[in-house]
Amino acid sequence: xxxxxxxxxxxxxxxxxxxxxxxxxxxxxxxxxxxxxxxxxxxxxxxxxxxxxxxxxxxxxxxxxxxxxxxxxxxxxxxxxxxxxxxxxxxxxxxxxxxxxxxxxxxxxxxxxxxxxxxxxxxxxxxxxxxxxxxxxxxxxxxxxxxxxxxxxxxxxxx
Amino acid sequence: xxxxxxxxxxxxxxxxxxxxxxxxxxxxxxxxxxxxxxxxxxxxxxxxxxxxxxxxxxxxxxxxxxxxxxxxxxxxxxxxxxxxxxxxxxxxxxxxxxxxxxxxxxxxxxxxxxxxxxxxxxxxxxxxxxxxxxxxxxxxxxxxxxxxxxxxxxxxxxxxxxxxxxxxxxxxxxxxxxxxxxxxxxxxxxxxxxxxxxxxxxxxxxxxxxxxxxxxxxxxxxxxxxxxxxxxxxxxxxxxxxxxxxxxxxxxxxxxxxxxxxxxxxxxxxxxxxxxxxxxxxxxxxxxxxxxxxxxxxxxxxxxxxxxxxxxxxxxxxxxxxxxxxxxxxxxxxxxxxxxxxxxxxxxxxxxxxxxxxxxxxxxxxxxxxxxxxxxxxxxxxxxxxxxxxxxxxxxxxxxxxxxxxxxxxxxxxxxxxxxxxxxxxxxxxxxxxxxxxxxxxxxxxxxxxxxxxx
Numbered sequence: 001x002x003x004x005x006x007x008x009x010x011x012x013x014x015x016x017x018x019x020x021x022x023x024x025x026x027x028x029x030x031x032x033x034x035x036x037x038x039x040x041x042x043x044x045x046x047x048x049x050x051x052x053x054x055x056x057x058x059x060x061x062x063x064x065x066x067x068x069x070x071x072x073x074x075x076x077x078x079x080x081x082x083x084x085x086x087x088x089x090x091x092x093x094x095x096x097x098x099x100x101x102x103x104x105x106x107x108x109x110x111x112x113x114x115x116x117x118x119x120x121x122x123x124x125x126x127x128x129x130x131x132x133x134x135x136x137x138x139x140x141x142x143x144x145x146x147x148x149x150x151x152x153x154x155x156x157x158x159x
Numbered sequence: 160x161x162x163x164x165x166x167x168x169x170x171x172x173x174x175x176x177x178x179x180x181x182x183x184x185x186x187x188x189x190x191x192x193x194x195x196x197x198x199x200x201x202x203x204x205x206x207x208x209x210x211x212x213x214x215x216x217x218x219x220x221x222x223x224x225x226x227x228x229x230x231x232x233x234x235x236x237x238x239x240x241x242x243x244x245x246x247x248x249x250x251x252x253x254x255x256x257x258x259x260x261x262x263x264x265x266x267x268x269x270x271x272x273x274x275x276x277x278x279x280x281x282x283x284x285x286x287x288x289x290x291x292x293x294x295x296x297x298x299x300x301x302x303x304x305x306x307x308x309x310x311x312x313x314x315x316x317x318x319x320x321x322x323x324x325x326x327x328x329x330x331x332x333x334x335x336x337x338x339x340x341x342x343x344x345x346x347x348x349x350x351x352x353x354x355x356x357x358x359x360x361x362x363x364x365x366x367x368x369x370x371x372x373x374x375x376x377x378x379x380x381x382x383x384x385x386x387x388x389x390x391x392x393x394x395x396x397x398x399x400x401x402x403x404x405x406x407x408x409x410x411x412x413x414x415x416x417x418x419x420x421x422x423x424x425x426x427x428x429x430x431x432x433x434x435x436x437x438x439x440x441x442x443x444x445x446x447x448x449x450x451x452x453x454x455x456x457x458x459x460x461x462x463x464x465x466x467x468x469x470x471x472x473x474x475x476x477x478x479x480x481x482x483x484x485x486x487x488x489x490x491x492x493x494x495x496x497x498x499x500x501x502x503x504x505x506x507x508x509x510x511x512x513x514x515x516x517x518x519x520x521x522x523x524x525x526x527x528x529x530x531x532x533x534x535x536x537x538x539x540x541x542x543x544x545x546x547x548x549x550x551x552x553x554x555x556x557x558x559x560x561x562x563x564x565x566x567x568x569x570x571x572x573x574x575x576x577x578x579x580x581x582x583x584x585x586x587x588x589x590x591x592x593x594x595x596x597x598x599x600x601x602x603x604x605x606x607x608x609x610x611x612x613x614x
Contacts, residue, residue, distance in 0.1 A: 129247035157243035
């Protein structure tokens with residue numbers, strides 16, 4: 001796919017998100033997704049490829065990231081830029097970030113799966129459970145007794 | 160309010176919660192008084208809450224991947240605390256983290272406090288040191304993080320000396336400032352007899368399901384189920400240590416024997432397994448119902464019924480200190496610590512498994528003095544005495560350390576033991592020697608291993 005990325009007559013693939021919006025994407029970008037690649041190999045991608053599990057805003061994000069990721073190869077600055085964008089999204093809108101992770105997983109884009117998982121893992125470092133819950137909007141489902149017990153034992157780790 | 164009416168109220172609450180959907184704020188604070196009684200009823204609420212979280216739809220394998228990355232990158236302390244942190248976020252995260260984190264036996268890493276009660280790694284050593292604070296009668300065990308003498312280490316456990324009328328107790332806790340038995344940080348205690356020659360290690364929690372609890376100061380044994388289904392902090396004897404001076408008095412090699420009641424003898428064999436608890440028993444029994452409390456259990460229950468026993472029982476792991484070799488050329492007793500111990504002392508020791516009088520070669524635990532920056536050599540019992548310990552193989556980390564406390568305690572009772580100025584210390588090729596002047600070894604029994612091997 002790298003060989004076709006420079007050609008001017010790059011094939012355009014049409015994709016449709018779950019909310020009916022149609023996207024036209026260069027083949028080189030679309031092929032980052034193993035799901036789409038498999039569909040094309042199986043010849044079931046002659047017309048519009050439907051993506052029932054991905055909404056338009058999320059898909060837009062995925063394509064953006066895919067494009068940037070294709071550009072960022074051997075480019076450290078782009079890499080940093082992409083990373084800071086990912087972290088920004090994680091901070092400002094964890095809900096969208098989780099949807100992005102799901103979409104990337106559904107579309108089976110290996111490179112982005114690695115990146116999004118790594119960003120999240122790095123994001124979690126050095127944060128207290130309470131802060132993680134607040135930032136990622138995760139509900140605390142421990143009972144007060146359980147939480148008190150966990151906090152009491154966790155003190156050991158933070159001594 | 161009767162229990163029944165609380166349940167009725169709770170049921171009402173639950174109905175409300177599921178209807179309100181996203182905007183529900185579950186008033187944990189308001190209901191905390193009644194929470195314990197109605198845990199099973201609260202379960203549907205928990206599931207409901209989880210669905211409301213934006214991360215709930217994320218496939219578990221993705222979350223797992225994230226946490227695996229985190230776990231792998233934070234391999235040593237103090238970074239390891241981030242792993243503990245993530246395990247405290249919510250139930251699903253905790254479950255996943257517990258699955259990812261391996262026991263120290265497999266990973267060689269300590270993560271959750273429960274790792275202290277699990278067998279140590281087979282092939283690698285866990286370097287530790289003990290710091291003693293004479294003013295507060297507290298001993299703290301640290302995991303060594305670097306080779307440097309200024310290493311601050313990772314705090315593991317603390318023990319505090321409490322004198323009783325006929326014995327001395329050393330309370331062992333996860334928290335240096337909280338030694339109370341009722342707290343969740345209580346681990347167990349070590350009790351010495353009046354003379355300080357025999358010690359019993361008590362675990363605060365049963366070493367395996369159904370273990371017998373011993374009531375302090377009485378021989379009455381009570382079955383666990385009769386006491387309480389909630390597993391109270393009790394006194395479950397898990398090891399007995401006997402300590403004797405040899406004929407040479409305090410100057411020669413000493414003998415130490417540890418009977419590990421809760422560890423079967425085959426645990427020290429290659430491929431042997433030792434009981435591995437996976438969770439501290441919780442105040443609320445339903446906290447993590449999916450995790451079995453113990454993966455394997457020992458069957459040496461009866462050993463408790465006979466009370467404190469110092470004789471070797473079939474099937475129980477017995478540890479003895481390795482006999483030092485008499486070095487004829489250097490005229491001293493020596494033990495090979497492979498360079499990890501830097502101050503010669505008669506108190507340095509290495510423990511090996513002993514079966515039918517046969518001592519294994521592999522050192523399971525070694526204990527010896529090291530010289531520190533703040534502690535000049537020959538001034539070895541100052542405030543900041545450091546002791547290097549290595550834990551290996553199927554020994555429970557916790558047991559090791561309790562043994563160490565036992566050993567340390569013996570010295571306290573035995574009093575100050577300065578190194579005699581006439582005794583010379585050699586450290587040659589990683590071997591540590593303590594030389595006694597001729598007059599000191601007069602009348603000693605046949606030295607062990609009269610070997611003229613050059614140093």
